[in-house]
Amino acid sequence: MESELSRIGVSIPVDLLSRFDEIMHQTGYSSRSEGIRDSIKSYIKYYEWVCEVKGERVGIISVIYNPSQHGISEKFSSIKYSYPEILISTSSIYISEREILEVIILQGNAEEIKLFNENIMAQKGVKYVRLSTIELTND
Structure with a gap:
């Protein structure tokens, strides 16, 4: 059962x-x-799922962002350079004049992958971010 309702204003x-x-x-x-x-x-369900991810993983982050957003390219570069031990590959394509799709592949500890993802999500000009992970096994 849901709790009492609250009214909010959102821009x-x-x-x-x-x-x-x-x-x-x-x-x-x-x-x-x-x-x-x-x-x-x-x-909330997606965020809770991301929080439960543990151990060694391969992470794929799909990002759509506005390349004309002031400073976004530099911020993305800075984030990538902050995680050299887990960054495997990136690929970018223009999907429109105002949108770039970037796919980032990471491998390492789930906590580091989640931090990387959260840093990308926090950038102004980011329109979409989705993290998928695969557990590494010794098979």
Whole structure:
């Protein structure tokens, strides 16, 4: 059972909210609030999953970001240089004038991979980040 409701005010870019509203309509949500609640629940479940990842892993981070965001390239480079022991490979492609898709492959301790991921997520201009991991086995 959910606890009592709290009202909040959130600033969201118009194009993002419009796209969200389209999806809510297509999927049959009765209200924007219901869709936002489900989105928050999904984010919490994903975050909890990431927090449970332990041990030696291979990590794949998919990032979409705006290359014209001031300083983002330098910040990404700085993050990558801060983790030389786990960074295996990166690949980037322009998917539009304002979006680059970067795939980052890491190998090492799950805690370090999660820190790397959180540093990328925190950058202004990042539109999407998804971490997937695979447990390393001795088979």
